[in-house]
Amino acid sequence: DIQMTQSPSSLSASVGDRVTITCRASHSLSSYLNWYQQKPGKVPKLLISAASSLQSGVPSRFSGSGSGTDFTLTISSLQPEDFATYYCQQSYRNPPVFGPGTKVDIK
Amino acid sequence: EVQLLEFGGGLVQPGKSLRVSCAASGITFSNYAISWVRQAPGKGLEWVSGITGSGGSTYYADSVKGRFTISRDNSKNTLFLQMNSLRGEDTAIYYCATESLANGAFDNWGQGTMVTVSS
Numbered sequence: 096d097i098q099m100t101q102s103p104s105s106l107s108a109s110v111g112d113r114v115t116i117t118c119r120a121s122h123s124l125s126s127y128l129n130w131y132q133q134k135p136g137k138v139p140k141l142l143i144s145a146a147s148s149l150q151s152g153v154p155s156r157f158s159g160s161g162s163g164t165d166f167t168l169t170i171s172s173l174q175p176e177d178f179a180t181y182y183c184q185q186s187y188r189n190p191p192v193f194g195p196g197t198k199v200d201i202k
Numbered sequence: 203e204v205q206l207l208e209f210g211g212g213l214v215q216p217g218k219s220l221r222v223s224c225a226a227s228g229i230t231f232s233n234y235a236i237s238w239v240r241q242a243p244g245k246g247l248e249w250v251s252g253i254t255g256s257g258g259s260t261y262y263a264d265s266v267k268g269r270f271t272i273s274r275d276n277s278k279n280t281l282f283l284q285m286n287s288l289r290g291e292d293t294a295i296y297y298c299a300t301e302s303l304a305n306g307a308f309d310n311w312g313q314g315t316m317v318t319v320s321s
Contacts, residue, residue, distance in 0.1 A: 127305060127306065131308070133247075138311045138312070138313060138314065139308070141308060141309050144302060144304070144307035145305045148305075182247055186301075189261045191308075193246060194246075195246050196246045
């Protein structure tokens with residue numbers, strides 16, 4: 096199975112900060128890497144698919160980049176509604192493994 | 203609008219069985235591969251099982267292989283997960299999620315159904 100890691104596991108940031116989360120795979124994924132946001136008590140929401148394709152309705156302050164084994168999710172200017180846990184997930188091959196998550200909270 | 207609604211969760215004793223279901227609307231159900239993803243209390247997301255649109259191929263996480271069976275009834279737009287020999291570590295919210303035709307991302311999620319395995 097492909098293994099997924101994320102760093103950091105958590106971070107504290109202020110409104111307006113630029114936030115970067117990294118996801119690394121144990122095998123090349125090409126661009127088959129997706130990012131999800133989950134707020135406490137809520138359903139996960141797909142933010143970015145195929146490494147950099149922003150889903151409809153997702154604010155443009157979110158962006159994704161990378162290919163192969165190393166990927167990044169960037170929030171250009173953190174907003175109060177962005178405090179959540181973010182997961183990467185590979186869809187290159189079965190099983191579709193999720194990363195362990197990065198919790199973004201308020202400094 | 204795509205809607206997925208899970209049901210059938212509940213409290214079950216260790217070693218017993220439970221079947222959860224996911225009813226879909228707003229999509230041509232048979233066109234979509236669908237998965238079950240679970241989340242134990244306070245933990246991350248774990249993919250459990252997936253099935254192709256036709257139902258011809260199924261996939262399982264090692265943690266549930268041999269105990270869980272995924273199936274679908276395309277005539278009723280419904281997905282199932284039969285869970286046997288349940289263990290405490292199977293306690294989780296179980297979500298169904300459709301897989302994007304383009305890239306396999308989980309693009310639509312249900313609200314989830316809670317399964318608690320406890321004596």
